[in-house]
Amino acid sequence: MIRIAIQKSGRLNTDSLALLKSCGITVDNGKDQLKAKARNFPLEVFFLRNGDIPQYLRDGVVDLAIVGSNLLVEKGTDLEVIESLGFSKCKVSIAIPKENSFSGVSDLAGKKIATSYPNTVNQFLKEKGVEADIHVISGSVEIAPNIGLADAICDIVSSGSTLFKNNLKEVIEILTSEAVLVQAPNLNEEQILLIEKIQFRIQAVLRAKQSRYILLNVPNEQIDSVSKILPVLKSPTVLPLAQEGWSSIHSVINSGDFWEVIDQLKAAGAEDILVCPIEKMVR
Structure with a gap:
């Protein structure tokens, strides 16, 4: 267990x-x-x-x-x-009131920063050679500037909607997570x-999740050129079609390269392209 x-x-x-x-x-x-x-x-x-x-x-x-x-x-x-x-991707960022100007990290010198991540903020400021007053808060960090508790905050940012609702703007991204x-x-x-x-x-x-299964029909004389376009695990599966002179190619592509690969395949003569999600991919 x-x-x-x-x-x-x-x-x-x-x-x-x-x-x-x-x-x-x-x-x-x-x-x-x-x-x-x-x-x-x-x-x-x-x-x-x-x-x-x-x-x-x-x-x-x-x-x-x-x-x-x-x-x-x-x-x-x-x-x-x-x-x-x-x-669950997000970032840890420093934000300040929207109406305040900001020219760089040196603007944080001597300011009060409210955060639930004091070690992260202290390490970042130390690397930048800036000293500030860190005020540790367990929750609802975004309200701190509005009630006069801090000049800035450091917190997790996903969509940015919470900052917007509290009249704050992101000025420095410390790290991504x-x-x-x-x-x-x-x-x-x-x-x-x-x-x-x-x-x-x-x-x-x-x-x-990062891959797609792809099936396409190609003229036999284009099999080699189309196969070179496909970033397959080993080599594509090639099956003859009932229509003479044509074959079906089966392979896997990276979902992030989808449209770029599709454009290249079309230009190389591929037709009837079918793309399917993959539930599991075991090596």
């Missing part, structure tokens, strides 16, 4: 449970439940406060965790990231083997 910690609420919680489900792991968790077992894998899920997770890993209470990489910058630089997960899979120290052999199984499934899911 291994134990994994995820955030007990919010977008990271939802995305983490969705990832486990995509990996074929079913977790029966009820409302306000702090611990739940998987039905079909030797896994127990702990639903914890985000800021507490790094210490639970160090103490060996949990063996794995899905957290934002920004949390590790703040509280867990000693912990090992074993997989970047690509979801995404969900990562983190491993506890001092694991035994059995735990490591189970973690490798989970990581194998996660990698198959992530590869599938």
Whole structure:
């Protein structure tokens, strides 16, 4: 049995449970439940406060965790990231009231900055040679300038809508963040083997999300030129069609290169191009 910690609420919680489900792991968790077992894998899920997770890993209470990489910058630089997960992306930024001018980081010298990430802010300011007064707040950081508690804030920014509602503007991006899979120290052999199984499934899911299955028809004389365009894993599958002189090519493309590849295939003579999502891609 291994134990994994995820955030007990919010977008990271939802995305983490969705990832486990995509990996074929079913977790029966009820409302306000702090611990739940998987039905079909030797896994127990702990639903914890985000800021507490790094210490639970160090103490060996949990063996794995899905957290934002920004949390590790703040509280867990000693912990090992074993997989970047690509979801729950955001940034940690400094923001000031909209009406205030800003010419650079030196403008923060001597100012009060409200934040839930004091270590991150202090490290950033130290690197820039700027001294400021850090005011630590657990929540609702965005309200601090409006009530005269701070001149600026440093907080997580996703869409920017919360800053807009509080009459703030982003002026410095300190770092970008995404969900990562983190491993506890001092694991035994059995735990490591189970973690490798989970990581194998996660990698198959992530590869599938980044890829598309493509089928297309091409004249036989164009098979070589079309095959060179396709960034396949090994080589494309080529099947003859009932129509003489034509073949069907099956392959995989990177979803990020979709339109560029499609344009090249059309120019090379490909027709009837069909693109499908991939549920899992195992190597």
